[in-house]
Amino acid sequence: MSRYKIQAFLFVFVAFMLSCNKYMIVGVLPDISREINASLSSLGYLVTVFALVYAVATPLVTSLTKYFKRHQLLFFLTGIFFIGNTWTALSYSYVSLLLSRILSATTAGAIISLILVIANFVAPLEKRASLLSWIFAGFSIASIIGLPIGTLISTTFSWHASFWMISLLTLVTFILLLAFVPRDTPQSQSSKGNKQFAILGNWHIQLTLLAIILVCAAQYTYYTYIRTLITDYMHFPKSWLNVLLLLLGLAFIAGNKTGGFLADHGGIKRLPLVFGIQTVLLFLLAPEFKNISNAIQVNSIKHILVL
Secondary structure: HHHHHHHHHHHHHHHHHHHHHHHHHHHHHHHHHHHHOOOOOHHHHEEEEEEEHHHHHHHHHHHHHHHHHHHHHHHHHHHHHHHHHHHHHHOOHHHHHHHHHHHHHHHHHHHHHHHHHHHHOOOOEEEHHHHHHHHHHHHHHHHHHHHHHHHHHHHOHHHHHHHHHHHHHHHHHHHHHHHOOOOOOOOOOOOOOHOOOOOHHHHHHHHHHHHHHHHHHHHHHHHHHOOOHHHHHHHOOOHHHHHHHHHHHHHHHHHHHHHHHHHHOHHHHHHHHHHHHHHHHHHHHHHHHHHHHHHHHHHHHHHHOOO
């Protein structure tokens, strides 16, 4: 196998590993709730805070490439991510979980950003788009393979074991990065912060970002409680859980491929249509989500009264 193929596989594997950490928490929330005696609604903040820190920290931490070589920063951040995920595996309290997730989120976004930049230099021009698309596919692969496996490990052993699995993947990834990540990618040019974020002054960019934020917020609202929704409110047997999560992951990949097809046949002109369809579907689902939300809140109040 050529060095490039190993590097390409490694970059996809990094995306898979980071996504396992990002998504696996949603599959084990009921198990965490039972162990630390916290309501599902309060544990939902673990997902919310992770997403907020991820969004804010990613551009800030990535900007450090002005002062450090990319491979050095990548190694350092991967080490910090390993510490954060292992901290999660060792956690037995809400505060410990929250702090460990914040530490993981601080580094995860910057790691994938660095991987995308390095991949852009490593891949031949004719293979560059394909490699970048596969790296993004690593997120969907994690939802197909990582999330069901993590949920199965959690229900069979404990939710701690699910995160220990991610720590093992991170350790393997770190060793492979040391061996195969190039040390000679061009250094980013130093520039002032206002120039770096000047693109945000474009109203087209602002509108697109707003649409993405709103759609992702809606999606993560139900995805956070996906296991509870499937078993407790949709009344599927637990034996169906991993199968349904697998089908959900396949739907993610189908969506990615559809997005690629639309990008090749109309590009940005297709965005209003895509966002419009998503908005209509979410509005159709809203009444059911309201009923489920009320039920979760009632259960949370009962849980507090019992305590």
